[in-house]
Amino acid sequence: MTTVAAKPATMAQALTRAMRDAMAEDPTVHVMGEDVGALGGVFRITDGLVKEFGEDRVTDTPLAEAGILGTAVGMAMYGLRPVVEMQFDAFAYPAFEQLLSHVAKMRNRTRGKMPLPITIRVPYGGGIGGVEHHCDSSEAYYTATPGLTVVTPATVEDAYGLLRESIASDDPVVFLEPKRLYWSKSQWSPEAPAAVPGIGKALVRRAGTSATLITYGPSLPVCLEAAEAAREEGWDLEVVDLRSLVPFDEETVVASVRRTGRAVVVHEAGGFGGPGAEVAARVSERCFHHLEAPVLRVTGFDIPYPPPMLEKHHLPGVERILDAVARLQWEN
C-alpha cells in the first residue's frame, strides 16, 4: 500500500472515507437514508459512495425516518450492517419508536440471539446558523436509552476511527456528528489513518494542573480555546474529551479530577438531565475528598433551540467557561 503523506483533511472527508473503507472491506455494509445517493447527503458526507458501490448498497430511501430505521432493523436481522443517515438531529425524532422499542432492545429481547449492528449517523448541535429543527443537541435522549452506544467525535482522526469502529460494532451505535466541526481540518492521511483509542475511551486533549474541563463533540474546540485564554489568569486547565457518552469512561475523568481537584463539564445540550448531570454526579461520588470546589456545569440553556440570530447567546462560549473557572476559586 502506498502511504499518502498527511495533508489538511476535513472531518467530513474523514467520515466519507470511513464509510468507503468499511464498504470496501465488508460487503455487508450498506449506506441508506434520504439524499445519500446522487446528492451525497446534504452535508456531502456520503459523497461518491453510490458511484463506487452502486444503488443496492448506497440507497436513497423514501423520506421517512421511521421507515429508514425500521427497514434497517430488518436488514440487520438478515445479516447486513446498515449505516443510516438521519439528515439532521431533530429529523430523527419520527424514528424514535423504532430506536427505543426495537434497535436498542433487540439483543436484550432475544437473549443475545439477534444483535443489531446498525450505525445511526446523526448530524447534531448548533453553531451553523440553522433554522428551527436543524440544531438540536439530542444526546440525552440517546444516552438515557439502555442498549444504545453513543459516540461523538471532535477531531478528524476520531471521526474516521470511531466511525470505523461503530460500523464494525455488533451493537447499535448512535454516531453523533458535530455538524459545525464538519469543516474543521487536521493533518491527516486517508491511506494510513492514525490509530485512535476505541469506543468507550476518553482522552486528555490538553494536560493541566489547576482544573479539568470535561467535554465532547462541538464543545471541545471551545474548551481548548478557553484553556489557552485561562493561562493569562494563571489557570492551567486540563481538557478531557469524552468521545463516547455510552459507555462513559469514568476512570479517565475521575483520574483527571483527582489530579486537578476541580471540574467543569461543558456541553451544548441543556443542563437539566443532560450528560453533564451524570458526569458531575459520578465525579462527586468518586472524587469528593479530592474536590476543592463543587463540580460546575456550563451548558446550553434549558430552552428549545433558539433561532439562529440568538444562538450565540445560548451556546457555551469561552467567556462562560472562564466565568465558571473563576467560580472554582472556592474557599472555605
Place this chain on the structure above:
Amino acid sequence: MTVQELPGAGAPHRVTPPPAWRPRMEAAPLLPDPEPYRVLGTPAAEELDPALMRRYYAELVRGRRYNAQATALTRQGRLAVYPSTVGQEAAEIAAALVLEEQDWLFPSYRDTLAAVARGLDPVQALTLLRGDWHTGYDPREHRIAPLCTPLATQLPHAVGLAHAARLRGDAVVALAMVGDGGTSEGDFHEALNFAAVWQAPVVFLVQNNGFAISVPLAKQTAAPTLAHKAVGYGMPGRLVDGNDVAAMHEVLTEAVKRARTGGGPTLIEAVTYRMEAHTNADDATRYRTDAEVEAWKAHDPVQLLERELTARGILDEEGIREARDAAEAMAADLRERMNADPVTDPMDLFAHVYAEQTGRLREQAAMLRAELEAEGE
C-alpha cells in the same frame, strides 16, 4: 383584497401540466374486489386438495384448543395475559402454512398461534406472555421475528429483511401480520411505501377482526376496505374472508408466489372477528352486543371447514375424532409444561444489553449478585 384584485387574476386557474406529469399506472387492476373472496360453500370448493384440507382441519382444531388452553392458563395465573385468536384461527394458520422453510414470519403480539402453527414450541411461544423473558426462542433458528407488542412497528422490519434477502439473491419471502387498528399507525404506511418502492418480497396480512381493543373499524378508517389502502402504494390489495381457510390459503399462496417471483408486495385484508375479548383484562360487553357475536358464531372457521369437508366426504367421524384427540394431547402437554414454575436467572438482566458489558453494568451486576448471595445466606 378580493380574489379578482390579486396579481395574475384573470389567468386560467388550471394550466396544462407538462407531459411527464401523469399517473404511473392504471388504478383499476390494483383495486380489490368489493366482496371478500370465498371458496368454502362455493363451486370453487370442488377443486380443494383433500390432503391439504385435512391437514388444515387438524390445525384449526388444534388452534382452537390452543386458544382455549392458553386462556385457561391466564385464569390459573400461569400467563400474565393472553390475546385470544378464537374465531381467527383460519387466518393465523394459513399465514404459517403458506410459508416455506426459508421464509420469515413477522407476528404481532396476538399471533402466537401463527408462530405455533409454523412449528414453534408452544411453551417457547408463550414466554413473552408468561413473563419470564421477552422472546423465548431464537428468531433466526425458526425464522420467526419476536412477537411484536408496539403496533405495526414490525412491518418495516419485514420489508428490510425481505429487501436484504433479495439483495443477497435468496428467494426469501417475509409475511408480516398486523391488526385493523395497526393500519392507522405511521409505521404501517411507511412499511407499505418502502415495500412498494423497493418491490420487496413481502406479504402484508391485515386481520380485520372488527375492533382495536374497543374501537370499531368504522372509527378506525374511512376507507371502503383496508385492502383499498394498497392502491395508493402501488401494490395489489386483496379482500378475503378470513374465516374461510381455503380462501385464505389460496390468496396467501398467490401473494407469496408473486413476492417470490419478483412481483413485489401484496396487501391482504382478512375479514374476520375476534370472538373473545381483546385480552383477559378487557370487558367486551361494553362495546359490542351479544347478537353481533352470535351472528359471527354461525360463520366459525372450524365449523365452515368441517361442514364443507364432511359434505364432500373428505372428512368423516373418525377424522374429526383424530383431530380432536391430537388437539387434546397438545393441550395436556402444554398444560403440564406450563404448570412447572419457569426458571429465571436474575443475572440475565445484565447479560444481553451490550455485546460487552459497560463498567456501569458490571457494577450493577456485582451489586445484584451480592444481594442474591446475602439472601442465600
